[in-house]
Amino acid sequence: MPEMTVTVAGPVPQQPQLLRAASTPLGQARVARGWSQEKAVRALVLLAQSWDWQIAAESSLKVQLSRWEHGATRPNETYRALLCAVYRTTPETLGFDRPQQSQTVKSLRERVNALESLVENLMGALSATQGVQA
Structure with missing residues (x-):
């Protein structure tokens, strides 16, 4: 060929x-x-x-x-x-x-939500403290 x-x-x-x-x-x-x-x-x-x-x-x-x-x-x-x-x-x-990515994202979302809740509680406590001092 x-x-x-x-x-x-x-x-x-x-x-x-x-x-x-x-x-x-x-x-x-x-x-x-x-x-x-x-x-x-x-x-x-x-x-x-x-x-x-x-x-x-x-x-x-x-x-x-x-x-x-x-x-x-x-x-x-x-x-x-x-x-x-x-x-x-x-x-x-x-x-x-390895952990599944969606599980990792879910875990991070839960942690962010918990931190946001903590910040809200701290802000409320701070507001209450400032109101007492005034």
Whole structure:
């Protein structure tokens, strides 16, 4: 077969679809393998089928993968096992040992509310003290 040569006139064009992921360990693991979300989903489906596990349909799984990669939700134990196997890594490497971001935000919100309540109480006590001294 003859060798084929391709010549491009002008600057080299940008790749149409760069692999993108959230800056989470899960998203970075996918991109490090050079996989699109579609390829990762397909790998999850094929692995689950080979293990005879029931999981979501590919279309739902793609949405879930995006949510997991962005920290909106966390995969359950079934999907954690599948993800670790597909990416050939540990739960810790994929960030499954870290607290969920929404739990952290909830915790911070509760602390802010408690501090606001404390400030209101202190302001009330200060007002009452100033009224007595006058």
